[in-house]
Amino acid sequence: MGLASPPPRQAPLVPQQWADALDAISTSRSPPIAIICGPKNSGKSTFSRILLNSLLKRYDRVGYLDTDVGQPEFFVPGCLSLHLVDECLPDLMKTPMREPERCIFSGDISSKRDPDAYINFIFQLYDYFLEKFYQSDDAYSHRKALLPLIINTAGWVKGTGFDVLVELLKYISPTHVVQMRISAESKNLPTGAFWLSDKKRGSSKLIELATVFTDSFNRSVLIRKNAHSMRDLRLSDYFKRCFPSTLNISTNKELAHALASIPPYQIHFSQVKVMHLYCQVPKHEVFYSLNATIVGLAASSTVPTSSARCTPWCVGLGIVRGIDAKKGMLYVITPVSLCKLEKVDILFQGFIEIPTSLLQLCTVDLMRGSVLKLLLLLFFYFVINFFNF
Template identity: 20%
Template sequence: MADENVKDGEDYRLDRNAELRFEVDSRNEVQMELVEGMAEVFGTELAKKQICAFLPGSKVAVYTYHGCVVKLRGKTEVAYISKETPMTMYLNTHAAMEQMRQKADIEETRGPRVLVVGPTDVGKSTLCRLLVNYAVRSGRSPMLVDLDVGQGQISVPGTLAAVVMERVADVEEGFVKTAPLVFHFGHKSPADNMTLFNTLMSRMAEVINIRSEQSQRVNSSGVVINTGGWVRGSGYDVLKHAAGSFEVDVILVLDQERLYNQLKGDLPEFVKIVLLPKSGGVVERSQHARAEARDMKIREYFYGVKGNFFPHTFEVKFSEVKLYKIGAPSLPESCLPLGMKASDSKTKVIPVLPTMTLLHHVLSVSASDSGDQNIVETNVLGFIIVTGIDMDKAVMTVLSPSPRPLPKSILLVMDIQFMDIK
């Protein structure tokens, strides 16, 4: 059925199993109100008569199973109603996962561990949000794991993160991420350091197993794992490593039969592999748009989604902190110390001297107390940005979400930069 264009500022009616998709204009915000019926945004139910405001550039899909009337106020780049939507299939996927959880409750075993894979810009993060929201609405506490270091939804780019979800995502601001587990990777793509990425994935899986053992509720609720869009060559090997590390039961492949058939051939039969279509509302993003999304994610960390956080700026003496970078440059085997492999250098912790090149870099504040600990596999407490360096005074000015002093003294340098122009 053809999509139906919508006029802004008017009430309009969605039939059963229809979806209103709109993208907010880059200079304005759009207000949305559910006037009649029942509807949801990415698995979060809308309250009737409550006005939701969406920021410039937001892409939103309002779905209804039974029909509804919605009002939009403000300028959109595009807005249309579609009846061609895969939402019923996504709901069926949730129902199958819920059956696995009920069985886990009865047998006191582990709930479903689901890996969501597919190329870039097919809606993997959105599907993860849907499945987690539906699970929470069913009374569960699933764990969301994000392995997408380029466009993560739990923490800033350049990290692997996991969090137990107790509440449905807010329509406007997304998930409440209370006490997430975050590991420093420091790059925008796993390709920049495959050895480190695989090491951190394995460590994340270990910690999740420990967390699951502590609570049968979390254990039976299962894990939903989001991945990046690199699915060929070494990227495919990363997906297989993730499937093995997290001992997944189900792999959801979005919009790529080739990847589906590869996984079917390479993974054991007990792993259920399901091919799902992507939503028609998903659009491909340019490299520039992806870079902007990374900047937005870092800005949200410090200032909040709606600019309601107030970060602190203060000076830190060089003598008060120790700076490190994880991963030494690749060297031929002949240049390495006796008994050392090339892959070992990829997880080596290298001391960094403070210089002007640190300006605008994102730094992770490690939870490690000393350089003797395994800094690579220690989680991080948060992030700061170097906004100024005075070599004469031997101090750097940092932007921090909390006031001085820094909670720990070991700082890990990312390859990711952010210009704070607020």
């Protein structure tokens, strides 16, 4: 069984409407802050990737704030992340895994469980970008180059999802808002500057674009993607980083066996604080609840002191492979480097699941091992009883 991969998609040709939008944003007088929004699977990610390449022709680095926790561009599901990209993407249909500049573990593939927390996570990442990469130093001699920023949003644009997007647009007040639209008007966002009241006039330039993906009647359509498989693939790719790149791991079975055989990090219960993001767990069950789960690894020392939103930065993910209650030990597998792991004292637990294919293979191996042990016990039982008889 090979590692699941999404079906190949043909790279779209850039229509004139898109080309004009790309030129308007990338040649703006000041470094742009562009928010890409619209229905899910309408081409937001494709446009943002082309825009990224376009901006890199003018700037040495471009900021990319990924707010889609279900289908992230550069990191893993369940995380909001800020990236500084310094090279063009060679493949517009597939983005490589990147180490983020800053990351927050949301612990879910949607903002539905806690929209307020989700909004604050975005604000914290945006504030960090403004402070570090979009403000000039006071001393003219140390003036730094300001970086443009692309913000790719999730495709939940109705109900609470719409409210979240409005709050995001109001807070950030971007230079450009790119709204992707399809033929099915009921799925689109309202036209115009929908995030502003009639009495206000914003400074953002609104660009409305039709998706390049069309059906046989030349109507703009949504592109269906197997989101679950893509998330599993992303997580599998992330945990493959536990091993040297020279180690050839090409199937789920090989990855499951490799993860089962790698020596885990040992963490004493007293070294970490467990934070359940969306539920309450009895105190005596806290560490048991971590067994065989994916956790976010964070350090309390990384809490931003300049922001009222004080969520610790996430340094990566880990799999809790086992616990030893008697010794008070957790056994964790993670590709995070030891120098970063030594500072980790917070484990976030949410609803990010270990890929089903890896769990199934591990379960099969466990069952096989249990059956073998049972057969050996029966064999010795009959041998002992035979000689005693």
